[in-house]
Amino acid sequence: MRVGRTPWLSSLSRFPFSYAPLPTDESEHIDIAMEDKKKAKELEAGLGDDAGVTVHVSEKDVDTAAQVGFNIDTLDPAEAERVRKKIDRHILPLMMVLYWVQFMVRTTLGNSAILGIQQSNHLTTNQYNWLGTIFYISYLVFELPQNLALQRFKVGKWMSINIFVWAVALCAHAACHSFGALFALRFILGMCEGSITAGFMIVTSMFYTRQEASVRVGYWFLMNGTAQIVSGFLSFGALHIHTPSFEPWQWYMIITGTITLIVAASYWVWFPDSPTTARFLTPRERAVAIERIKVNQTGVENKKFKREQLIEALTDPKTWLFALFSALDNIPNSLTNQRSIIVKSFGFNVLQTALLGCVDGIVEIVTIWTGVTLVSKWKNSRAYVAVIYFIPNIAGTIMINTIPWENKIGLLFSIWLTGVGTTGFVLSLGWVTAVTAGHTKRVTVQGIMLIGYCVGNSAGPFMWQEKYKPRNHVPWIIIGVCYVICPLILLVIRYMLAAENKRRDAEGPDDSYEDVYIDVVLEDGTTVTRKVDKAFLDLTDIQNRDYRYVL
Numbered sequence: 114m115r116v117g118r119t120p121w122l123s124s125l126s127r128f129p130f131s132y133a134p135l136p137t138d139e140s141e142h143i144d145i146a147m148e149d150k151k152k153a154k155e156l157e158a159g160l161g162d163d164a165g166v167t168v169h170v171s172e173k174d175v176d177t178a179a180q181v182g183f184n185i186d187t188l189d190p191a192e193a194e195r196v197r198k199k200i201d202r203h204i205l206p207l208m209m210v211l212y213w214v215q216f217m218v219r220t221t222l223g224n225s226a227i228l229g230i231q232q233s234n235h236l237t238t239n240q241y242n243w244l245g246t247i248f249y250i251s252y253l254v255f256e257l258p259q260n261l262a263l264q265r266f267k268v269g270k271w272m273s274i275n276i277f278v279w280a281v282a283l284c285a286h287a288a289c290h291s292f293g294a295l296f297a298l299r300f301i302l303g304m305c306e307g308s309i310t311a312g313f314m315i316v317t318s319m320f321y322t323r324q325e326a327s328v329r330v331g332y333w334f335l336m337n338g339t340a341q342i343v344s345g346f347l348s349f350g351a352l353h354i355h356t357p358s359f360e361p362w363q364w365y366m367i368i369t370g371t372i373t374l375i376v377a378a379s380y381w382v383w384f385p386d387s388p389t390t391a392r393f394l395t396p397r398e399r400a401v402a403i404e405r406i407k408v409n410q411t412g413v414e415n416k417k418f419k420r421e422q423l424i425e426a427l428t429d430p431k432t433w434l435f436a437l438f439s440a441l442d443n444i445p446n447s448l449t450n451q452r453s454i455i456v457k458s459f460g461f462n463v464l465q466t467a468l469l470g471c472v473d474g475i476v477e478i479v480t481i482w483t484g485v486t487l488v489s490k491w492k493n494s495r496a497y498v499a500v501i502y503f504i505p506n507i508a509g510t511i512m513i514n515t516i517p518w519e520n521k522i523g524l525l526f527s528i529w530l531t532g533v534g535t536t537g538f539v540l541s542l543g544w545v546t547a548v549t550a551g552h553t554k555r556v557t558v559q560g561i562m563l564i565g566y567c568v569g570n571s572a573g574p575f576m577w578q579e580k581y582k583p584r585n586h587v588p589w590i591i592i593g594v595c596y597v598i599c600p601l602i603l604l605v606i607r608y609m610l611a612a613e614n615k616r617r618d619a620e621g622p623d624d625s626y627e628d629v630y631i632d633v634v635l636e637d638g639t640t641v642t643r644k645v646d647k648a649f650l651d652l653t654d655i656q657n658r659d660y661r662y663v664l
Contacts, residue, residue: 188404196394196401200320203393207384208313208333211276214376215309216340217347217369218283218302219248220449224348224470227453227463228362233290240292242574244299245447251303253567259307260560263315264552265416268387272312273380279305280377284370287363307563314546314559320388322408323663327495327543331485334539338481341474349467407649422553425653431606432558435545438602439565442538445506445531445592447573455528458583459521469525476532484536485543493664495544496607499537500600506534510593514586534596537603548610548662551653610662623658626650 222230222244231241262271282301289295313333317326347368351361385391388402426432448455452473457466480502487498509530516523545562549555576588626647647657654660 188401192401193405196398197325197405199394199398200402204316204320204385205329205332207379209336211309211376211380212313212333213336213340213343214373215306216337217344218279218373219306220340220344221283221286221366221369223449223451223453224344225362225365227457227466228348228351228365229360230362233360233362234292234295236292238579242577244295245574246571247296248299248303249567249570251300252307253564253571255304256307256311256563256567257560260311260556261418263308263312264418264556268312268315269380269384270386272308273377273384275305275308276373276377276380280370280373283373284367286366287359310542311556311559311563314542315556318546318555320402320406322406323547324489326547327540328485328489330543331481331539334542335478335481337535338474338477341477342471345467345470345474349464352464352467419551419553422551422653423557425551425655426554426557426561429558429655431548431609432561434602434606435541435558435562436565438541438599439538439562440569441595442599443566443569444573444595446570447576448531451577452528455585456525459524472529473532476529477535480533480536481539484540488540495540495664496603499540499603502536503534503596503600505530506596507593510589510596514589518584531592537599541603544663549654550657550660552651554653607664611664614661617658617661620658626652
């Protein structure tokens with residue numbers, strides 16, 4: 114089969130592979146370095162249309178699944194379903210627990226506000242806001258390095274190291290008595306947390322099909338709601354701890370830090386790095402797990418950094434649209450650290466405020482679960498479902514700006530309504546992973562999107578100025594504008610991707626990568642040649658014209 118010249122030679126010309134006609138009695142094997150494009154074109158021109166052509170690529174340039182050589186002829190649906198359930202049982206509980214811990218840690222500042230941290234550390238309103246901001250500035254600075262580290266190192270082990278450092282920093286909060294000490298520790302927390310969501314997005318794409326991934330992202334993200342419920346009860350319990358040397362907020366930090374240390378140890382022992390090495394799967398089950406995700410056309414992972422994929426990520430319009438959506442959608446996330454203060458200002462006491470925080474968690478759990486369930490039942494509906502869930506948010510911001518201040522219950526319900534739209538961000542996390550192929554490109558795009566997340570979270574706290582209290586009209590108007598723009602961005606992304614799918618449908622099948630081989634040295638020293646399926650060539654979504662975007 115003749116290899117198409119344009120996509121293969123132009124997109125992958127930097128790779129050290131050889132280009133040769135299939136061996137026959139009349140021809141001899143000819144190796145050509147692809148860096149010399151002129152010679153490659155001359156060779157191709159000299160081959161007849163019926164001549165067979167093979168492309169030999171470096172083992173490091175293809176997906177890890179191709180390198181280890183897992184192969185299965187026919188995938189039995191029943192066996193695939195059994196393996197998928199086994200994967201769910203082993204990694205979903207760990208992911209859900211960690212995401213619960215992550216959100217609990219992120220909201221320790223907000224919950225500590227009603228437990229006395231501001232008074233003990235003599236914090237002004239501006240200093241308190243800076244403690245919320247520095248977390249996300251640190252997250253932003255380290256997000257791309259964290260993503261590149263997740264590509265370079267074993268995902269599970271790298272995450273567990275970050276969780277451990279994170280836990281130690283959290284426990285150390287209890288020893289703080291100044292703004293400077295808290296500032297430094299919040300910086301460390303942000304640095305470490307940058308590995309968690311990015312790592313989860315990578316692992317989810319390794320183990321699940323694109324349709325399954327959206328639901329799984331929803332499952333681990335809804336643990337944010339569980340964290341709000343548990344945090345509410347923890348802070349309620351901490352208020353009842355009376356010791357001469359430790360204040361309630363310090364006990365709260367120690368308790369949450371200890372829980373995080375336990376999770377760090379669990380991840381080091383049990384969390385897998387890849388389906389190719391997962392210890393809970395048998396060799397046969399690993400092969401099935403890899404074959405299951407072949408439909409994604411994205412492979413498992415590739416440890417080699419590819420400059421051309423980085424450039425493609427930076428020049429792909431959808432990268433920046435997802436980043437803009439992420440930034441605007443997370444400006445309202447500053448409510449995480451303000452919610453308790455706002456609810457208390459309605460006239461509720463400290464104990465009531467702590468318990469009312471549990472309702473926020475229930476709202477988030479219900480809305481995320483229903484949202485991802487709708488997406489799983491309604492094909493290509495991610496953007497539409499997200500738009501629907503932004504409507505209550507817009508209504509909530511209008512209500513909180515117009516309801517009389519004396520109507521405390523109405524104001525409280527307005528705040529709960531603004532929690533419904535979290536579903537939109539959850540769906541966007543699964544969506545950006547599902548429409549990006551090429552491992553270097555994927556980690557780059559995910560990193561840029563999470564940088565947008567940090568920008569929004571860093572800017573948000575500065576809306577909440579003393580001069581705007583108690584109604585906070587200006588912050589709520591800004592939040593309302595963000596909630597109007599975000600669904601429009603998602604609809605633009607959907608339109609672009611749907612149009613590209615139509616263009617590719619009109620092109621016909623792409624056979625440019627049908628005969629690609631790698632030479633692998635086995636443990637006994639024998640060299641074997643393996644054909645590599647297109648799904649495991651580590652192609653980007655733009656290089657692979659057979660790739661179709663999910664909507």
